[in-house]
Amino acid sequence: MRFLNKLLRRLQTLARPRRFERELDEELSFHLEMQTRWHESHGLGPVEARALAAREFGGETRFKEAVRDARGMSWAHDLTRDVHFALRSYRRSPSFTAVALLTLTLGIGTTTAAFSIIDAVLLRPLPYPEPERIVTLTGNDSLGNEIQTVSAPNYYDWREQSRSFEAMALYSTARRAVINGDDAQHVETASVTGDFFRVLRIPAAMGRTLTAADAQGDESVAVVSHGFWVRALGGAPTLPATPLRIGNGTYRIVGVLPKGREFPSGTDLFVPYSYGNPWRTASRNNINFRAIGRLAPSITLTRARVEMRTIAAGIHAAHPEDLYAYDVSVTTLQERIVGGSRSYLALIGAAVAAVLLVACANLASANLARAEVRARELAIRTALGAGRMRLVRQLLVESIVLAVAGGAGGVALAWMFVRLVARTTAIQLPRATEIGVNGTALAFAVALSVLVGLAVGLAPAFQIGRGHLYAVIATGARSTATRRRAFSRDILIGAELALAIVLLVAAGLLIRSFRTVISRDLGFVPEGAVAAEISLPASRYSGSRATQFYAETFAALSAIPGVSAVAETNALPLSSGASGFIMVEGQGDVGAGAGYRVVSDQYFDAMGIPLWKGRFFTAADDSGTARVTLVNRQMAERYWPGQDPIGKRFKAKSMEWKDTPWLTVVGVVGNVRHWGLEQDAVPEHFVLYRQRPEFALTTSIVVRGSGDLAQLMRAVRDRIRSIDRDVPVDIGTLAARVDRSLSERRFIMMVLAAFGALALVMAAIGVYGVLSFTVAQRTREIAVRMALGAERRRVLRLVVGHVLRVTMISAGIGLVFAQAVTRLMSTLLFGVSPTDPRTYVVVIVLLMGVALIAAYIPARRAATVDPMLVLRGE
Amino acid sequence: MPLPTDELLQGTVDLLILRTLSREPMHGWAVSHRIQEISRDALRVNQGSLYPALHRLEDDGLVRSEWGVSELGRRAKFYEITGAGKRQLARETATWRRFSEAIQLVLQFA
Numbered sequence: 004m005r006f007l008n009k010l011l012r013r014l015q016t017l018a019r020p021r022r023f024e025r026e027l028d029e030e031l032s033f034h035l036e037m038q039t040r041w042h043e044s045h046g047l048g049p050v051e052a053r054a055l056a057a058r059e060f061g062g063e064t065r066f067k068e069a070v071r072d073a074r075g076m077s078w079a080h081d082l083t084r085d086v087h088f089a090l091r092s093y094r095r096s097p098s099f100t101a102v103a104l105l106t107l108t109l110g111i112g113t114t115t116a117a118f119s120i121i122d123a124v125l126l127r128p129l130p131y132p133e134p135e136r137i138v139t140l141t142g143n144d145s146l147g148n149e150i151q152t153v154s155a156p157n158y159y160d161w162r163e164q165s166r167s168f169e170a171m172a173l174y175s176t177a178r179r180a181v182i183n184g185d186d187a188q189h190v191e192t193a194s195v196t197g198d199f200f201r202v203l204r205i206p207a208a209m210g211r212t213l214t215a216a217d218a219q220g221d222e223s224v225a226v227v228s229h230g231f232w233v234r235a236l237g238g239a240p241t242l243p244a245t246p247l248r249i250g251n252g253t254y255r256i257v258g259v260l261p262k263g264r265e266f267p268s269g270t271d272l273f274v275p276y277s278y279g280n281p282w283r284t285a286s287r288n289n290i291n292f293r294a295i296g297r298l299a300p301s302i303t304l305t306r307a308r309v310e311m312r313t314i315a316a317g318i319h320a321a322h323p324e325d326l327y328a329y330d331v332s333v334t335t336l337q338e339r340i341v342g343g344s345r346s347y348l349a350l351i352g353a354a355v356a357a358v359l360l361v362a363c364a365n366l367a368s369a370n371l372a373r374a375e376v377r378a379r380e381l382a383i384r385t386a387l388g389a390g391r392m393r394l395v396r397q398l399l400v401e402s403i404v405l406a407v408a409g410g411a412g413g414v415a416l417a418w419m420f421v422r423l424v425a426r427t428t429a430i431q432l433p434r435a436t437e438i439g440v441n442g443t444a445l446a447f448a449v450a451l452s453v454l455v456g457l458a459v460g461l462a463p464a465f466q467i468g469r470g471h472l473y474a475v476i477a478t479g480a481r482s483t484a485t486r487r488r489a490f491s492r493d494i495l496i497g498a499e500l501a502l503a504i505v506l507l508v509a510a511g512l513l514i515r516s517f518r519t520v521i522s523r524d525l526g527f528v529p530e531g532a533v534a535a536e537i538s539l540p541a542s543r544y545s546g547s548r549a550t551q552f553y554a555e556t557f558a559a560l561s562a563i564p565g566v567s568a569v570a571e572t573n574a575l576p577l578s579s580g581a582s583g584f585i586m587v588e589g590q591g592d593v594g595a596g597a598g599y600r601v602v603s604d605q606y607f608d609a610m611g612i613p614l615w616k617g618r619f620f621t622a623a624d625d626s627g628t629a630r631v632t633l634v635n636r637q638m639a640e641r642y643w644p645g646q647d648p649i650g651k652r653f654k655a656k657s658m659e660w661k662d663t664p665w666l667t668v669v670g671v672v673g674n675v676r677h678w679g680l681e682q683d684a685v686p687e688h689f690v691l692y693r694q695r696p697e698f699a700l701t702t703s704i705v706v707r708g709s710g711d712l713a714q715l716m717r718a719v720r721d722r723i724r725s726i727d728r729d730v731p732v733d734i735g736t737l738a739a740r741v742d743r744s745l746s747e748r749r750f751i752m753m754v755l756a757a758f759g760a761l762a763l764v765m766a767a768i769g770v771y772g773v774l775s776f777t778v779a780q781r782t783r784e785i786a787v788r789m790a791l792g793a794e795r796r797r798v799l800r801l802v803v804g805h806v807l808r809v810t811m812i813s814a815g816i817g818l819v820f821a822q823a824v825t826r827l828m829s830t831l832l833f834g835v836s837p838t839d840p841r842t843y844v845v846v847i848v849l850l851m852g853v854a855l856i857a858a859y860i861p862a863r864r865a866a867t868v869d870p871m872l873v874l875r876g877e
Numbered sequence: 878m879p880l881p882t883d884e885l886l887q888g889t890v891d892l893l894i895l896r897t898l899s900r901e902p903m904h905g906w907a908v909s910h911r912i913q914e915i916s917r918d919a920l921r922v923n924q925g926s927l928y929p930a931l932h933r934l935e936d937d938g939l940v941r942s943e944w945g946v947s948e949l950g951r952r953a954k955f956y957e958i959t960g961a962g963k964r965q966l967a968r969e970t971a972t973w974r975r976f977s978e979a980i981q982l983v984l985q986f987a
Contacts, residue, residue: 008938026944027928030905030954033947034924037906040949061925069929074936 016074027070035060085400092401099373100405102772103366106765107409110362111451112416113758117355119421119444121348123437129337130264130437132204137336138307140171140294142315142328150327152290157318157328161294164314167307171296172199176267178701180538180731182248183235187731189538190231192249192272199273200226202297203266210242210258217257218275225254229262231271249274250540263436268340287325288584288656295336308333326584326656340433346830347751353824354509354758357502359455361762364502365769366459368495370402372776374463395464402460403453410452414445428743430750462491492773497813499769503762504817504850505824510759511842512825512832513752519834520748526675526684527576528611529737531707533716534575536733537723538701549700550626550693552726553603556704559722563715566708570606571692574598575703576677577744582685587642588652588665597638597686598677599655601695607633607672609705610737617649617670620691630694632666638686639671655688666690679744681833705737712736751831763853770806770857778802778865785865786873795866802865806858807851814847890922890930891939892973895958895966898940902957904947905931931956939965 016023035056042052071080093100128134140161142150155173162171174195181190197215205212208229217224225247227236236243236256246253254274265271298307311331319329374381381394418440424430425438432438539549553571560569574580585596604620607613615636624631639648652665666688674684692702704723708715716734723732778785785798825837835842897903897911908931909922922930934940939962947953958966 009936012936012938026954029952031924031928033904033951033953034906034928036949036951037904037910037947041910059923061923066925066929069925070932073929073933 013074017079020079023074027067031060031063031067081396082400085397086404088397089401089404093405096373099369102768103369103405104409104412106362106365106768107406107452107455108412108416109761109765110359111406111410111413111448111455112420113355113761114359114451115413115417115440115444115448116420116424117352118447119417119440120424120432120438121352122443122447123439124341124344124432124434125348127437129340129434131266134337135335136169136298136300137202138296138298138304138333139336139339140296140311141332141334142290143330143332144327145329147330149332150290151293153292153294154287154290154325154327155285155292156287157325158292158294160318161311161314161331164317165307165310167299167302167310168296169299170198170201171294172196172202173292173294174199174267175292176270178536178538179250179272180540180729181235181250181272182729187729189536189731189733190249190271191267191269192274193267193270194274194276196276199295202295204297205260205264205266207258208261210256212258212260213273213275223252223254223274224257225249226258226260226273227256228260228265228271230265232259235271250538266336268433268436287322288327290327296333304333304335344433346828347747350509350751350828350831351754354506354755357506358758358762358765359451361499361502361765363455363458364495364499365765365772366402366405366455367462368492368499368769368773370459370463371492371495372773374398375776375780398464399457399460403456406452406456406459407449409455410448413452414440414448417444417448427750429746431747462495489777492777493809496766496769496773497809497816499762499766500810500813500850500854501817501820503759503766504814504846505821506755506759506762507846507849508818508821508842509825509828510752510755511846512828512835512837512839513748513755515835515839515842516831516833517745517748517752520680521745523676523680525576525680525741526612526673527737529741531709531712532609532611532737533706533708533712533719533734534737534740535704535706535716535719535723536575536702537704537730539727539730544700547626553692555726556723557603557605559726560704560706560719563706563708563718563722565710565715566706568605568608568707569704570603570609571702571704572603572606573601573692573702574677575705575740576610576675577679577740578703580677584656585688586654586656586663588654590642596642597634597655597688600687600689601692602689603692606689606705609707610675611707612675613673615671615673616647617668619670624691624694626693628694630664630666631669631691633670633672633689634668635672635674635684635687637674637684638688639668641686653688655690680741681748748833763850766850767853767857770854771860774802774806774858774861775864778861781865782868782873785868786870789868790870790874798868799862799866802862803855803858806854810851810854814850818843818847888969889973890926891934892966892969893920893922894927894930894934895939895962895969898956898958899963899966902943902955904953904955908956934962938962 038056038059039049039052042055043049047055129137131137140153140158142153142157144150153173158171158173162168165171172195174193176191176193178189179192180187181192195213197213197218200212200214207226209232210226212226213224223246232238242256242259246255248254249272254272260273265273298304311333315328315331319325384394385391421438421440424432425435539552544552557569560566580598580600582598583596587596602620604622607619616639617633619633620631634648642648642653643651648668648671651668653668654663654665656663668688672689675687676682676684677687678685704719706715706719716736720732720734723730789795789798821843822838825832829837893912894908897908897915903911905924905927909924909927912920912922931940931942935942935956939959940956941959942954942956944952945955
């Protein structure tokens with residue numbers, strides 16, 4: 004407390020140095036006047052009195068300095084002088100300053116950007132009150148797989164039987180058609196139960212959120228996200244009076260959420276389930292919902308887990324037909340949202356730290372060299388009476404000034420990086436809207452800058468006063484401690500090279516993983532096809548009306564010149580898709596068995612999926628005829644190994660709402676990597692949409708055609724809109740879809756590759772700089788050697804050989820570290836071992852090459868030294 | 878013959894100043910004058926010690942200052958002892974007494 008008061012008083016004084024000086028002058032002149040008066044009152048004349056007082060007063064400057072000292076003012080005074088001196092000395096060596104500033108800006112910029120992102124995504128709690136109490140509840144099937152969606156009856160049992168929760172809610176999301184004025188668009192909509200906003204405790208920014216009463220009310224109401232309010236409603240200051248048409252109904256907007264607070268992220272509309280207890284009596288295998296809960300105050304996660312496990316066991320005993328909730332998982336919402344991004348964010352964080360270390364090592368070695376050049380200047384200042392501490396402080400101030408300037412540049416750079424990352428579509432970071440360079444990040448950047456300044460300045464500061472003063476002044480710059488300094492420079496260069504190796508190996512492994520991934524067979528032909536996501540308003544397209552819409556649409560699209568196939572599917576590869584339990588005739592229940600897709604006749608032609616056996620769907624397969632299905636090869640091999648699958652029957656239990664008819668296999672098609680290039684194909688079966696019209700409301704229409712795809716996309720959109728202008732159409736090429744599925748992997752690879760390249764360039768600059776300096780220092784020695792008969796080649800070998808030795812040693816150390824680091828990133832690698840020898844060899848060759856080039860230029864300069872010129876010049 | 882306070886221990890000057898200010902707030906000149914007067918000219922705290930000491934005491938929070946109007950009708954900086962200053966004075970006075978008694982004893986009986 005006393006210390007704090009003192010600090011405050013000092014800061015008050017320091018903040019107004021002019022005022023302090025003025026008051027000090029006034030105080031002293033008052034003293035002088037009092038003393039003069041006093042002498043006058045004792046009989047002296049005014050002139051003598053003043054003279055005597057002044058004499059008694061003594062050396063004014065000296066004790067003013069003592070007063071300043073007492074106030075900590077002189078410290079600030081010296082600091083200003085040091086800063087001025089530092090600036091002057093940097094102006095004198097502009098190229099050193101430019102390289103150093105650039106290095107620091109890059110180092111601090113990338114580190115601050117990475118910190119901002121990691122802080123916003125991983126470290127900061129979710130922006131809801133007491134976020135640690137918000138959890139998600141998910142089921143586990145008999146095999147122990149986590150099933151993220153739950154059934155409504157199970158949810159209601161959990162809610163009624165558990166005591167650990169303050170509130171629990173169910174929600175489901177869907178893309179729905181919203182008609183706003185003339186425009187029909189897709190909007191992510193969440194249907195929620197009454198306690199949804201009690202669980203999250205999101206207060207409304209305007210109006211109110213939804214409550215349990217809304218579900219029972221006669222009027223349909225909705226809450227919108229801040230983004231939707233700005234984008235679609237123009238950010239009006241009052242809630243709109245006209246209701247919004249969403250899908251099959253109209254909704255009155257009763258509230259707007261605060262910016263960036265919506266959950267699930269990207270959801271624009273929140274509506275209550277239109278019936279109080281959604282699917283209360285539905286099958287326990289109908290798992291279309293997600294459950295969240297808020298733990299009651301004092302209940303720990305573990306306690307909630309234990310309770311839920313008991314409840315799940317009870318439900319399972321009472322309902323053996325329940326396939327998806329043998330057990331319940333309770334996970335914090337934060338973990339659920341950000342858990343998946345932890346491994347690559349940690350990798351990026353580590354890479355950034357390595358880049359920063361390289362930058363520091365680079366600067367420290369440059370600073371060491373500079374200190375040696377300045378040895379004479381420093382020695383003279385010592386001789387003139389500057390204390391060692393004074394010079395150390397001077398050097399530290401110099402490097403902190405540099406680091407702070409670099410830090411300012413770094414913050415600007417970080418700001419740019421962070422904006423780029425938050426806006427890019429290349430990677431879907433969770434909580435992207437919360438990312439920004441905020442106060443914490445600024446404090447981090449400032450602390451980092453000062454730390455870097457100290458670290459970089461310390462090396463030369465330590466060496467002050469080590470050499471012999473007279474020797475330095477007498478012989479010019481050639482100090483006696485050269486060998487030791489050369490050694491510390493080698494260590495720094497070696498560290499740079501080793502770190503560069505670690506980064507390059509990590510980047511190399513990711514590049515190889517990427518190449519392995521993209522060389523895999525997708526199982527369909529993305530080129531030459533476009534896909535349009537559409538959704539039909541449920542109110543107008545019940546039953547056969549949807550079938551009729553597709554018949555019209557297929558006819559209209561097939562008429563576009565160059566189109567060879569048109570089809571629809573409920574689940575396009577690389578997007579989403581349901582899978583379910585199946586029961587194979589003669590084998591009984593086989594558990595979580597196969598993905599099911601609802602498609603139209605030409606689907607396999609439109610996608611380019613080959614037929615292996617049997618037949619495709621035909622016009623003869625219809626709603627009234629026998630239920631048929633096609634399976635992929637994976638499914639055929641899994642369930643009918645060594646047999647002919649044609650004619651075999653199975654039931655898709657979770658696909659059906661009511662009865663489960665037998666499906667007869669009529670054909671086998673090729674495998675598709677439905678869940679992405681990195682995944683293996685899963686068993687899948689396909690049914691015809693005419694036999695399952697319930698699944699035909701939100702679908703993708705695939706059109707294969709020749710010619711310009713952009714033109715094809717326009718034509719497809721226009722023709723669908725001309726059939727029903729209330730149907731929103733999101734269209735893109737299949738190739739773009741494949742590309743997007745690779746974006747996260749590509750992004751991480753590019754970031755690592757960029758960091759690796761950056762580290763390599765910095766290391767090369769470091770090698771070049773240090774060697775140029777060494778050569779300049781040793782010009783005389785080289786000249787003597789050459790005068791005594793050394794060949795130019797030998798001189799070249801001397802210099803380059805040294806660098807080679809340093810590179811070899813650091814390559815060895817770097818490889819050891821790389822092995823340890825790459826093991827940590829094994830989840831990000833694909834089809835390549837963390838110790839992949841090819842990557843290691845390529846990296847070492849690359850590094851050697853770069854180091855040699857960096858060394859060659861100064862080495863050549865050394866070899867072309869003219870001994871006579873140099874020796875005479877001395 | 879006045880004793881030059883330069884040679885006194887720094888702590889002693891602080892003690893004298895605190896004691897002087899403990900009666901009433903006064904400006905720097907008055908402090909030095911009062912010390913000189915009370916000590917019958919034996920102690921003279923010159924400006925070179927006085928002002929650094931005053932500022933140091935203020936920096937430590939033992940006195941506080943305020944600009945007021947002096948007897949000359951001119952602006953002057955008045956110093957006033959703080960609570961912490963009074964406690965410090967009590968402690969220092971006790972220490973000084975014990976110290977001077979000890980010296981007395983040694984000078985008398987050693």
